[in-house]
Structure formats: C-alpha cells, structure tokens
Amino acid sequence: MQQKAPHRSNRERTETTRAALFAAARKLFTEKSYAETATPEIVAAAGLTRGALYHHFSDKQALFRAVVEQEAASVAEEIERATPASLSARDALIKGGEAFLAAMAVPGRTRLLLLDGPAVLGRAVMDAIDAEHGARTLRVGLAIAMREEAVKKLPLDALTALLSAAFDRAALAIEAGAAPQDYAAVLAAIIEGLCIDAPS
Incomplete structure (x- = not known):
C-alpha cells in the first residue's frame, strides 16, 4: 500500500518557500546584481510562482532587504x-x-x-x-x-x-x-x- 506523504504545516510550507526564494534571490543578486535581476527570474529559479513571492514580500526590494x-x-x-x-x-x-x-x-x-x-x-x-x-x-x-x-x-x-x-x-x-x-x-x-x- 502506498504511503501518504506527511502533512506539512503552514509554518513548514512558509519556511520552505522563503528558503527557496532566499537561495534563488541570493544567487541571482550576487551573480548579476540587484538591478539586473528580475522577479520572474527569481521565481523561476526557486521553482515557484510570482504569487508565492508577493505573498511573502511586497516587492523585489523587500526580498533583497530580507536577503x-x-x-x-x-x-x-x-x-x-x-x-x-x-x-x-x-x-x-x-x-x-x-x-x-x-x-x-x-x-x-x-x-x-x-x-x-x-x-x-x-x-x-x-x-x-x-x-x-x-x-x-x-x-x-x-x-x-x-x-x-x-x-x-x-x-x-x-x-x-x-x-x-x-x-x-x-x-x-x-x-x-x-x-x-x-x-x-x-x-x-x-x-x-x-x-x-x-x-x-
């Protein structure tokens, strides 16, 4: 019988999403600079949607500040x-x-x-x-x-x-x-x- 994947709490999902955004944003900000990095690149690198980014951060600058x-x-x-x-x-x-x-x-x-x-x-x-x-x-x-x-x-x-x-x-x-x-x-x-x- 196939086992169900363990249920993740909202907090765990939030932490996972934020960690993915941080890792993708840091890599792009340091490789290309803040000015040359676009939000679609960040969410694509993180494997997320723009909606997920804007759920956690008001804009690219807010994400940059968090990084x-x-x-x-x-x-x-x-x-x-x-x-x-x-x-x-x-x-x-x-x-x-x-x-x-x-x-x-x-x-x-x-x-x-x-x-x-x-x-x-x-x-x-x-x-x-x-x-x-x-x-x-x-x-x-x-x-x-x-x-x-x-x-x-x-x-x-x-x-x-x-x-x-x-x-x-x-x-x-x-x-x-x-x-x-x-x-x-x-x-x-x-x-x-x-x-x-x-x-x-």
Whole structure:
C-alpha cells in the first residue's frame, strides 16, 4: 500500500518557500546584481510562482532587504562563534576582526552588504541593519574592553563607526584582490594601538 506523504504545516510550507526564494534571490543578486535581476527570474529559479513571492514580500526590494539581513546575521554569528567569553577583551577584538574578514570572504557578501545594499536600500537602512548585527558585535566588544580598561576610553559610537568603516574598506579591498594578511595586520595594529599598555 502506498504511503501518504506527511502533512506539512503552514509554518513548514512558509519556511520552505522563503528558503527557496532566499537561495534563488541570493544567487541571482550576487551573480548579476540587484538591478539586473528580475522577479520572474527569481521565481523561476526557486521553482515557484510570482504569487508565492508577493505573498511573502511586497516587492523585489523587500526580498533583497530580507536577503541582506540574513547575510548580516550570518556575519555576526561567525564573529560571535570566534569570540567566546573565555577570550580577553583585547583578543576578542582582534579575533572578531579576523572573523569578520573571513565571513566577508564568502562569495557575494561584499556585493550584498557593501555595494548593492547601500545603493538599493540607502545608507540609513544599511546602518540600521549593521547596528543590529556586525557593528553590534564590534560595539559590544569595545564596550567590554573599555569597561575592563583594556582599551582607551573614547566616544563609543564614534569609535564603532570608524572602526567598522575601516573593516568594510578592508573587505572591499580584499574582494578586489588585495592581500588579506596585509589588511588583517593593519587592522590588528589599529586595535593594539587603542589598547592600554599595548605590547610593543
């Protein structure tokens, strides 16, 4: 006797549909760019209908934002995995920076988060997304380091913004073919320079 396929809940169907849309959209956005990707291509690649896309997202930009937020969350998760609580505040900042560069080396991430993201969603939206993910991990690490008197006490928001910009610039340069070790060394030296009683 033929077995019936297990009944899937609405939530499971929703998650499956969204996962298919995310995977198809990410591939096309990173290979072709946001501007060159049309919604019919996305739904065809996902094996879905345009109705399914518009049931979950109001338009292509909303889907793009969801993909960007997912990528930003993945970067933050990789940083957090690389910086367990057992590390000193100084080591956590350096290891976190290394983890950021490694996470941004995933093909397509610099385009999504640093190029198309600001162009499509605007700087303010991207800053807000970053503040919840990558920049949040940096801000928390700096705050802990200041509290433990491992780094100089400086305006936290300004320091986070400037260091975050330096890391983003490094990721773009590495994506363009620069030596990762050169940028990692300079960024580590910047962090060491902020440290109190930094080793010579």
